[in-house]
Amino acid sequence: MKNKPSGPIAYLLGASLVKQIMFGLLAGIALAWFSKDAALAVGLLGTLFVSALKAVAPLLVLMLVISAIASHKQGQKSNIRPIVTIYLLSTFFAAVVAVIFSHLFPQTLALSSANNTITPPSGIIEVLRGLLMSMVANPIAALMNANYIGILVWGIGLGIAMRHSSDTTKILLSDASKAVTWLVRLVIGCAPIGIFGLVASTLASSGFSALWGYAHLLTLLIGCMLLVALVFNPILVFWKIRRNPYPLVFTCLRESGVTAFFTRSSAANIPVNMALAKRLNLDEDTYSVSIPLGATINMAGAAITITTLTLAAVHTLGIAVDVPTAILLSLVASLCACGASGVAGGSLLLIPVACNMFGIPNEVAMQVVAVGFIIGVLQDSAETALNSSADILFTAAVCQAEENRLSQQT
Known part of the structure; x- marks a missing residue:
């Protein structure tokens, strides 16, 4: 009879994924501190982990949406509309928060060199056009390019078409969805190892020295995201469930946000x-529908990034912003945030669209994008944590509110 592992190893293997991830983070920092060469070598683990995630995530979204809609029974309430409403409200409120705090704590950027290697959208019309073109993209191309807008549209369309298929087909779709989900969980299970490699190689190659020059801007960005996560999102949750929202908020941040x-x-x-x-x-x-949908359109973190960096450029150039313009900026940032899903570079590439509102030249706007890439190590991580944790948070709030309503009726 083999002896079971005991001591620290047994504790680590039996610990939750969050604890394992924290251990991987600390181990990566320690390795980068003691051996730069070894830290760079284990960077391959992080690259493999990220590549596996990018490869399987588009297929997961497609299968989940198709299976969920195809299996949905006629007349069965799914509560999607109120969830989408909260998604959009949260994104808009996040942009408003960014406007207010960018005014209270104005930021100045060192706009010295341009980066013209990326061509951003030229205006809001082009954003809408790009959004529409993404919706009708070839489904195979959408999967290959991680075009989540297109994947979502094709998934909804195929799911509706297959609602009238046989029960055997629906079972097959359900089994396929479970198989892909199992595969992604397997990849996620490797997160501690992948994060160990990512953190070690990142610290060994560049460290956080490049971030210190932009510490104030980064603090403002992350501060706005924390404010939305810990104040405004709980207010929206309280509006739905009418009780203390923080146990649910902290559960979602701990289990999903980390x-x-x-x-x-x-x-x-x-x-x-x-x-x-x-x-x-x-x-x-x-x-099964709201969470994949939220991964595409619930983008409060992106709205904060677009708004904050745009207003930092506006303040640097000495451009005055009145209240109506600030409200319009919040609307534009919200729309851009929803359209940022699946775009290489995410929210950063849509900053020039917002800058265009103030007549800021594209050459200057691209310098702002370059600043975004410099602080992107932490900015993008915090942005994703806010976005993804809010997906499950708002879904849970609406579902629990509906349960409370039904129990009161009975």
Whole structure:
């Protein structure tokens, strides 16, 4: 009879994924501190982990959406509309928060050199056009390019078409969805190793020295995201469930936000949110659709990034911003945030669209994008953590509110 591992190893193997991730983080920092060469070598582990996530996440979204809609029974309430409403409200409120605090704590950027290697959208019309073109993209191309807008549209369309298929087909779709989910959970299970490699190689190659020059801007960004996560999102949750929202808020941040912070992919974090939804005993017909949908359109973190960096450029150039313009900026940033899903570079590439509102030349706007890439190590992680944890948070709030309403009726 083999002896079971004991001591620290047994504790680590039996610990939750969050604890394992924290251990991987600390181990990566320690390795980078003691041996730069070894830290760079283990960077391959992080690259493999991120590549595996990027490869399987688009297929996961497609299969989940198709299976959920195809299996949905006629007349069965799924509560999607109120969830989408909260998604959009949260994104807009996040942009407003960024406007207010950018005014209270104005930032100045060192706009010295331009980066013109990326061509951003030229205006809001082009954003809308790009959004529409993404919706009708070839489904195979959408999967290959991680175009989540296109994947979502094709998934909804195929799911509706297959609602009238045989029960055998629906079972096949359900089994395929479970198989892909199992595969992604397997990849997520490797997160501690992947994060160990990512952190070690990042600290060994550049460290955080490049961030210190932009510490104030980074503090403002992350501060706004924390304010939305800990104040405004709980207010929206309280509006739905009419009780103390913080136990639910902290559960979602701990179980979903931590993993999303390190994986930096809302789509790849879908299985984590789905598993949490199941543990919270939420309605499967609701969360099987709302969570993949939220990974595409619930982008409060992106709205904060677009708004804050745009207003930093505006303040640097000495441009005055009145209240109506600030409100319009919040609307534009919210729309851009929803359209940022699946775009290489995410929210940063849509900053020039908002800058265009103030007549800021593209050459200057691209310098702002370059600043965004410099602080992107922490900015993107915090942004993803806010976005993904809010997906499950708002889904849980609406489902629990509906349960409370039904129990009061009976």
